[in-house]
Amino acid sequence: MINITSKQVFLCSEYLTTAEAAALPLIGLTAYRAVFTKSQVEHGDYVLVTIFGDCCRAVTAVQFAVAAGAHVYVTSSSINKIEFAMKLGAEGGVNYNKREYYQIYVHVYKIMPVALFWNWTINFMDILLGL
Numbered sequence: 001m002i003n004i005t006s007k008q009v010f011l012c013s014e015y016l017t018t019a020e021a022a023a024l025p026l027i028g029l030t031a032y033r034a035v036f037t038k039s040q041v042e043h044g045d046y047v048l049v050t051i052f053g054d055c056c057r058a059v060t061a062v063q064f065a066v067a068a069g070a071h072v073y074v075t076s077s078s079i080n081k082i083e084f085a086m087k088l089g090a091e092g093g094v095n096y097n098k099r100e101y102y103q104i105y106v107h108v109y110k111i112m113p114v115a116l117f118w119n120w121t122i123n124f125m126d127i128l129l130g131l
Contacts, residue, residue, distance in 0.1 A: 023056075031060035035068065043069030050074070053081030053095065062088050 012021040033058070035041045044126045047065045052058045052074035066089030074085040075092035082093035 027056045027060055031057050031064055034061050035064040041065050041068050041070050045070045047072050048075065049085075049090075052076040052085050052090075053078070057087075059088070062090055066090065 012018060021091050035047075039047065041047055041064075045065075045068075047070045049058050049061050049065065049072060051064065053076050058074070061084055062072055062074065072085075072090040074082060074090050076082050076085065076093055077095065077097050079095055082090075084094060085093055
């Protein structure tokens, strides 16, 4: 049994199913752990969030890293997703489908895969380093 107060319970928005509403805290927790626990992102760090726009975790991870004062870059499959990331505060990105660069620099050093897509991260590094 779990004991909580009424201040810790919120009504579910009408446009969300119960399952969708239950997922929101998990998305935030997963992104928080990726940014602060695993990657230990701090103000001034350079962070790469991979596969941006394909999952909510990446969107949330960008927001957390930007809020921490990091220089955030993304990889994504489309310019629209990269532009969305930049509206959230990312400084640039790479379209891994077309090998297009958007304000990306070689000094990115904290790579933060938010899911098990390591092979795409390696692909990004090949693009970045011209391999």
